[in-house]
Amino acid sequence: MADTNRTRRQRSEEPRQHGKVDVDWLGRDLRGTWGDRRLAARDKVADPRYQRLDDLTMAEHRQRVLEQMHMLVDDGAVLAAFPSRLGGEDDHGGNIAGFVELVLADPSLQIKSGVQFGLFGAAVLHLGTDYHHDTFLPAIMSLEVPGAFAMTETGHGSDVASIGTTATYDEATEEFVIHTPFRGAWKDYLGNGALHGTAAVVFAKLVTKGVDHGVHAFYTPLRDEEGNFLPGIGGEDDGYKGGLNGIDNGRLHFTQVRVPRANLLNRYGDVAADGTYSSPIDSPGRRFFTMLGTLVQGRVSLDGAATVAQQAALAIAIRYGSERRQFNASSETHEEVLLDYRRHQRRLFTRLAKAYAQTYAHERLLVQFDGVFSGRTDTPEEREDLETLAAGLKSLSTWQALDTLQEAREATGGAGFLGENRLVQLRADLDVYVTFEGDNTVLLQLVGKRLLGDFAKQFKGASKADIARFAADQFFERASTLVGLRTLRQDVRDLRNVKKSSIALRDRDLQRELLEDRVETMVADIASRLRHAPKEQAKAAAAFNAEQHQLIEAARAWVELQQYDALAMAVERSPEATKKVLTHLRDLFALTIIEEHAAWYLENGRLSGARSQAVTSTLERLLPKLRPHALDLVAAFGLGDEHLRSLIASGAEGKRQAEAQAHYAALRDAGQLPTPEKKAKGTDPEAQPIAVAGAAPIAPEEILDDSVDAAPHLDATSASAVDAESAKVAAR
Template sequence: MASDPLQDQHIDVPALRDLLDGRYRDVRNRVRDNLVEHASILDEAETLSTDDYRDRVRDVVVELAGTGQTGYGLPKEYGGGGDIGASVAAFETSAFGDLSVLVKLGVQFGLFGGAVLQLGTERHHKKYMADITSGALLGCFAMTETGHGSNVQALGTYATYDKETQEFVLQTQDDSARKDYIGNAARHGTMAAVFAQLVVDGENHGVHALLAPLRDDKGKVVDGVRIEDCGHKHGLNGVDNGRIWFEGLRVPRENLLNKYADVDEDGTYHSPIDNPDRRFFTMLGTLVQGRVCVGGGAINASKVALKIAVTYGNRRRQFGPKDSETEIVLLDYGMHQRRLIPLIARTYALHFAQERVSADLHRIFSDVDGASERRRKALESRAAATKSLGTWAALDTIQRSREACGGAGYLSVNRFSALYDDVDVFTTFEGDNTVLLQLVAKGRLTDLAAEFNSLNQVDMVGYVAGLAVETVVERTQMRSLLERLRDAVPGRGGLSDEDAGLLDPDWHLSMLRWREDHLTSGAARRLKSGMDGGTAPEEVFSRVQPHIIAAARSHGERLFYEAFLTKVQNTPEGTNKRALGALCDLYALSLIEGDRAWFMEHGRLSGDRSKAVQAAVEELCRQLRPHAEDLVDAFGVPPELLRTELF
């Protein structure tokens, strides 16, 4: 490899921190200051009883609401800031602090407040938004049920309209239809946005959302509602998760969140979206902000772990040369560099990928340039990829960081156990990661065709099996994909794998794109082959599912690399750009190295080239080692929030 471009160079940490904080650096700094004011909760989480801890979390949430940091994304006329991008930035940064506070913030202002804002109309906004923004009205987002998991369309809670009283009657059909794992339900919530099958005059119009009371002004559960505490959890025990049964609860007709559908006094149902499946997915699509926030929160929590582990690795000494009393710091060992520095590179990549999806969310939901349905679907897909891969990466980063701190990292005082336990559930709420990757793959398989979004798994198999392309548009899309595959095959023109420089971004991109296209087309071929062979659609989908997930993962990793590369290219010349460039190279080569068996199986890496990739990863780790602590300092985690005795 070329000589070290970072030798004798110094990272400008404040400038790099400003780059990471982006356009919302003032928002992020405000959140940091507020979190430091409440840093004691990190200790209280381990000393208070469960009830007292929950109440302390509630108090912090309400106090933060009083600073204005929680309402950035809510309307200005109701005390908010009217800026969704600022809201996401504030939420992400809040992950530096107690994660029970973070999740309760998300439930109250993102999920409950977001449902009222995005699914309701002026009558709901005027009545509830000011109190939601201030924290005076604490609410729940009651979608998940015990028996249906991610299959929201099959919910077993029913809201049946009674014309005589102009009320909806909420009924839980059986225990499998109880609302489960609902944040704010067990102790503090007084109202819930309830998702239920809407029945009018005996006709089921599908899942809609209604506002339902849970408790009166004295905190007593209202008649027609039964609530049970979910009990002690693996983590996040400052959040009062509960189970809810509705037993004939009556709510006024006006409580239907009616942006996409309404019921008149006489029981006439009407909606601007005729297709019930399209209406359902449109309603769910407006709630994508929660998914974006969860991904960003997990990524920022992993920065805390990396800051602790890298700083410790730069302080802790162990062993040394023979006949010398000087011991070597851990980070000077090649294997320790290998453990941590690629994690820094991946975290930077995920940060910039999250920055991209947050910017897309802001543009689309601020309606800056008239978002098309295609762009909204693209946002949903990107958000699903970033959330799923970002939360998995966060767990991996926290675990590896803990191991890099040895037995000391296992002590609760050093925060790793709380980080891991609390982040663990991020992989399954706001969408199970594996299910989300199926959504990503579905979008890729159909080039985000709008009509495909309404299909279930069985219909999806049939649709893909029919890609014997019946329209000019479909033929053009398929031909484009096949041409990309053809041009990427070694020996058929294009970039030669053996000749390309290991640090050439074009080579990195060609490898990641080729893998993505190959896996995607392979999944489509398997689906078609299974259907052509007469296998039942459910069985076809089950067999091909691992290939679908692999294709989606490869798509996400390519997007993350492109986001990182774009940021590097747009960074002013200097040491920071060179450091970011080396991190970006390390991220790309780590992806290729991590999947080099697959690349070798498919003729994209020779044995010698594979060894060269491994050597390049090790060399980049060596080059970046002197700057590792600066790179994690740029995350801007306040020292008061590290809560560690390691240094």
């Protein structure tokens, strides 16, 4: 019996290889267009001088990160996006590609450098003109002037248009007077605000000749050479936070602080000496969104950093899961590897599929960002597309980062809770990413509004006949759903055959159709309901408010579709053997998303009950197909021990397990292993398997067969029947 169990165990641990991942090719593909930038950044991550130390006080941590910032400047790494005439490289995409990797060293370093060079410096670069570039950028680039990005207020976070700080123009002195009129208008949560910042880009409502021209940005000195606030400026330290305590976040307030007229960053709006306002953009609303759009790189970088953090968490958890053993289900002498448990595979592999989809979606975002900011594809439409995609991807990736880090922590048990294995601290530091650069829920509303706008554009200039035909088509679709014609067609096609359902569900065209159909249907439904909303402002706002949840869900569905498309494109360009594995990963991503929204697909008649069950059973069959390749798939992330810095991912667990197995093997060989009490007394009735009527034994190799219908016993319907029969046997 023991020999038979050992044979089965060996077969389950060394399943047949159906294709082999080309780790080198996949690694290069994942690193994307700016792979060299990423590798250079990882060299820094591997340098202990850049790495987080967990035993520092908050004050020590802040000082260490400031010193690391100076090291980055000395290395020249932070200059990539700045103009070449000032010593930069005009490389916007490469700048972010390298920058996001710093999350592996210390998220505090990544965010503080992002504040200095990606927010403070970028505001001067993108909102200012040549005068501001020549006057202010050199000191920002050299860190001679550490700065804050003073946009968020205590009373207004994501609603920047409603901030309370004002900048009123004084014609007599040709100065702007910056003022915070009440406590809620204090600038808050500002990196470099508590200690290090000697200047800031302050966002305030520009008022001249009694007219409020909306939010503009002003370069504003904060502190003198000794670090004391300048007259009229005050502030507080935000103190200890839930994470990122290497950053000196603080609050600032201004009491009639005067700055020269030239300190207005005037690319999109200017004030003449006599107080006359002018702008190349007539519409105040479009002007406001254009100014904010120039700062989209913050969202792009957060999306990238959140994705890198997921890669690290999954590399740690999957490495550990491939070595850690627990319970001896299939052998009397060997415990099972955690990664061989189906539930463990589900909790990690589904998130691995999402991490791959997000990685490839981020690359597409980065290419689009670089095209716009380099000027190659800079059009209003491209900027709007970029802002929409950045808002959506940042929302889902930062949420998913927290989910993945938490699941990885739980999947590694008590070891994952130890600081030495990094998962807990990474999660704490990334927590605020979901509200950085815009609360995710608010950002998805922005995406949803864009989807509604695009939907409305379809009918611009359309005739009444065209609109009538569209309405008729929509009515037919809805009627088909209500009477079950869609699901009837599926049932007839499948004839309750799991194999046919699985084949259909693993078809790329069907997967995309299901994902796209959810977006289009939800947007059309919302638009249809809002079409009859009252025109009176309060009632119109109430009608829109009633649709908020559905609007956000539609936006989420659209982002998931973008991620799917990015992963599917990677599958198509991959080498043949790798393509087979990536296809499984693509299928797993699609089916995971569909399963998560199964209620919608059932309620809206897009899936029959039988096919919805097949979604889960097919998903389950994909897990063992990916099991042989799990280590290769995380190895392709290119994160070595020096990047992960997690003891449980270093091979230490494998050595402990080998030592334990050798110990017990030696005792068995010497005949010195004590006999368990139950065996000493005779046959253990609890150890005998329960016979299930009509159920044949299942061999591991059947489950791992690569054919689509290799495991019909895993179909949900069949499983339910077995469970019912088991209950009858137990009752008898």
